[in-house]
Amino acid sequence: MLGLRAKGQNVKSQEIVSKSCSLFQDVSCYDIFKDFSGPIIAVLIAFFSIRFAFAQLDKQHQNTLDAQKEESKRNTKIELFKDINLLLDNVSSIVREVNTFCLARQHPAPGTPIELSQTDYEAFSAKLNHGLLAVISKVESHEIINQKLFKAFRYSLEAIVYDISDLRFSDDRRLVLDSMHELGSDASCYLYDFQICMQNLAYGDVFDHKLSARVPVDKTLKVITADSDSLDALLNHFSNETNWGKSWKSYENEAKEKCS
Template identity: 35%
Template sequence: MTRDFFPSLATLVVAFFSIRFAVLHIKEQHQNALNLQAEARKKDIQIELFKEIQERLDHCGSIAFELSNSLIFKITYLENGLNINHDEAEFANHIKTVLESITQITIFIEYREIVSPKLFRVTRSALHSSHYELLETLKDRSINLVERYKMASKAAGDVASYCHDLNACLQNHAFGDLFNNQAPIRKPIDPNEKVIIDDDKELDRLLQYFEHETRYGKMMDETNRDVIEIFTREQEKTT
């Protein structure tokens, strides 16, 4: 009796594991298909994002570079004892144009930060820092013209550089694996100049720098402390 029953039991066990294996295999195939779809969708988003932001980055980088270079020429003239006709309204208008372009980019990437949170946050902070320096140059007329030009030229040059850096990072996101290549990293002559690269550790260092060590970062820290202090005092009054 037992002998007659045993083959049936063995058959059931084999059938059970065969069915289980088939089900697991189907689930694995389904998950792989979902993963491929997700990767394809992610790639489509990266390419579309690059297309949408490239024109903004090119425009901002171009006008910032143009402003920086024109000021370098004026600085050279002034430092060599030559006079130039300084038009404050024209100077302010050129800076304002760059400021508006910076704002367009920072708003654009802020609304899409989920695509690359740390990279976009660092880029926003870097551009905000340069925005702050340009604005301070306009406001502070107590310093001499050469120093104002130098401050504005440096800030505008940084804007152009950060636009270039983000463009390179987004190129690599969108097309790096397709062409099995990487856009080159900017290599400034000045080793102290900041370069935005899509590396976690470097992005952490840059975030610390832009948000806490620049004039913009220190101003924001002070503002945040003041807000917290006011809020705490108001809370104490109600308790």
């Protein structure tokens, strides 16, 4: 009895296996793939679509941040230009006053002395140096915007301030007159150069246009531009070839000797 029951179970097992095998034999791999390909492709499309969407959002976010950063930099340059321009206008008016006075004394009306008195020198030098030092301080505190340009401009004005102050030791009143006029003219040129550079920095991208640098007739005269090589040459000139630069180097060397 037990043998017959076991035999019956074996027959059923064989039938199940046989039916299972016949099921897979009747269905090809293509049919299986065809049945499941739709859902699989849909899942893959959804996955990559979501991933692409997040990538696009990240890119748009970064582009927005970059645009905001550039806008902030542009606005900073514009605001700085406005602040500095007020100082430049102020000192430019002082320079014009000094130059006009000196020019009138160099080509005087009958009876007018061809010299700059000590009293006139002290008044004009104090006024001019005060205006130049205000510009120097402002430029130095914002040097990070364009280090070479701002430093070259600052050095040019510091060299002028030094030479103006040094004239107080001269007894040659005509020499003082001519020197004050020359230094005032140099200051006027450098102020103009820097205004051109600042306009290009602040508004060049906004108006898609840049102003040309000053072109002096006398090619030996210095011109401040935003060109990197020219700025290197100017920094070298003001640091090593002017009275201010030489004096500063001497002071620096003396300080190093004392500390060594």
